[in-house]
Each structure stands twice: as C-alpha cells, then as structure tokens.
Amino acid sequence: MRDEIPHFHPRVNQTYPSDWPLATFPATLLTKLPELPDGLEYRLLSDALILRDVNANIIVDFILDVF
Numbered sequence: 001m002r003d004e005i006p007h008f009h010p011r012v013n014q015t016y017p018s019d020w021p022l023a024t025f026p027a028t029l030l031t032k033l034p035e036l037p038d039g040l041e042y043r044l045l046s047d048a049l050i051l052r053d054v055n056a057n058i059i060v061d062f063i064l065d066v067f
Contacts, residue, residue, distance in 0.1 A: 005023045005044050005046055007045065007046040008045060010048050012061060015058055016052055016057050016058065025042050036051070040052065040053060040054065040060065047064055047067055048066060
C-alpha cells in the first residue's frame, strides 16, 4: 500500500496534483474516522492525512506525522 501513496507536502487550498494518483484509502482505517459530508474524502500522503474536496480537487485540511 505504501508504494501507491503520493509523496508531497500538502498545503491548505492547494490543488491536489493531477500527476499523483489517488491512493486507495484503507477500509479498516476509514471505519475508525468520523464520517465526512458528501464531497469530502480522506487521503493519505507520505506523512499526512488530508481532507480533499472531491469536486474542487483541493486540500481542505491536513494532519502531518500520521505514520
């Protein structure tokens, strides 16, 4: 799974880079996190958990050092 996780440093309101794949989010981890409103999704980066706006393709928020 780690091989498909993108490696870049996120910033709020940054466009999610279109040249990076959207790594599959582990279903077991998803059940431990709060449910998000429609249009938002969790994604993993090399060292961060991000909230991504699906429609605008931007990073809404993030937490560093999650691994």
